[in-house]
Amino acid sequence: MAFQASSSKRGDAPRFNLRGEADYRIAKSLTMISGVIRLRAFKADLSDPQAALLEIADRIDAVGALHNLLIESMTGGVQLSSYLQQVCRNSAQALAPQPTEFIVDCRPEHLVPFRVALPLGLLTAELISNSLKHASSANEPCRVTMVCSRPRPDLLRFSYQDDGPGFPDDFDMMRDGKVGMRLIQSLCERMHGDGIWANTAGGLRFDMTVPMS
Template identity: 30%
Template sequence: MSISIERKVVGLAEVDHRIGNNLASLSGVIRLQRNAISKSGKNLSTEQVCMLLDDVTARIEVMAKLHKSLALGVNGDGVNLGDFLQEISELIGTLGPEGRMDLTVDNCCEGCIDPRHALHIGLITAEMLTNASKYAHPTGLPVKVHIRCETNGDGSFMVEVTDDGVGFPENFDPSTDGGLGFQLMRALANGLSAELQFEHDSLGVCGRLVRRKHLAS
C-alpha cells in the first residue's frame, strides 16, 4: 500500500471514529430531552410534538452536515467553521415557516476548528437560531439574525448569534433559567470548556459562545 493511500485510509478511519463518538453524543442529547418530557408528566399537544420532532430533525441534520465536512477534510485540516455555520443557518432557515427568518453569516471566518468541538458548536448555534425563529417576534414578524465567528490557531474561538427580536422575558436569567434548550446549550458549552454569554434588551438577543486561549487544550 502506498503512503498516500495509507494516509487516506487512516484519515477515513479517524473520521468514522469521530462520527461514532458524535452519534453517541447526539443520542445522549435526545435521551436527555426524552427524560425531561417524561419527568414533567405533561400531555403534549400535536403542535408541541411537531416542534419536538423538528428539534430532533435539526440536530440530526447538524450531524449530517458535520459528517460531510469531516469526509471532505480527511487531510486533517479540521472543520471550516464559517462554512459549517453557513450550512447550519441555511438548514434552520428551511425548517421554520417560510419567510420567518432573514439570515446573514459573516463570511470572514475562514479558520478551521478541531472536529471534536464541531458538533457541540453546531448544536448550540442551531439551538440559538431555533429560539430566534420561535420566540424573537411573537407576532409572527420576520426575524433578522446575524451570525459572526472568529477562530484562532491556539484553539480558541467565538460564535455570536444576534437577532432583532423582543428580547427575553422580564427577570429571565439565561445562565440559570429556561427549558431544555437552554439546559442543553449550557451542558454543551461546559463540554467545550467554553463560556455561554447572553446580552439582551427590548431590541433583541445576542448569544455568544467563547472558548478562550487559556481554556484551550
C-alpha cells in the same frame, strides 16, 4: 513477494487510519446527538409532536452537514463559515414558519477542529430554535446575526444575536431556563467555553469564547 507485501501494507496503512478516524468521529457524533435527543425527550412538549420531531431531524442534519464538510476537507479542520451557513439553512427549512434572515459574519479562513465544530453546530441549532420560538412574530421575519472572530490564534469568539424582545425583566436562568438553554450550557461546557447571555437594545445576545488549544 516479501517486498510487494511490505509495499502493500504501507499503502493500506493510511486508508486504515483514515477509516478509523472517520469511524471514531461518527461514533462521537451519534453519541452526542443521542444525548441531545434523550435530554429533549424528558422535557418534550407532547402537545406538538411534529415540532419535536422536526427539531430532532434538524440536529441530525447539523451533524450530517459537519461530516460532509470533513469529507471535503484536506486538513481535517472545518471551515466555520460554510458550516454555520449550512446549519442556518437546515434550521430554516425544518423550523421556520416564515422567512428568516440569517447573517453569518465569519471569515473563510477560520477553521476549527472536529471536537469544537460538532458541539458548536448543535449549540447554534439550539440557539436558532430558541429564536424562532420566541423572537419571531406572525407578521415580521426573525433576524439572526452570528459573528466569529479569532482575537488570538488559540481562541475563538462566537457571538449570536436575534432581534426579539429578549428575556423578561424578572427572568432567572436557573429558575426559568428551558431545556434548550440547558443544552446550550452543556454544549458550551463540552467545548470548555465561557458563555454569557444578555439583553441588548437589538435583542437577545449570546457570547461565547472557546479555547482552540
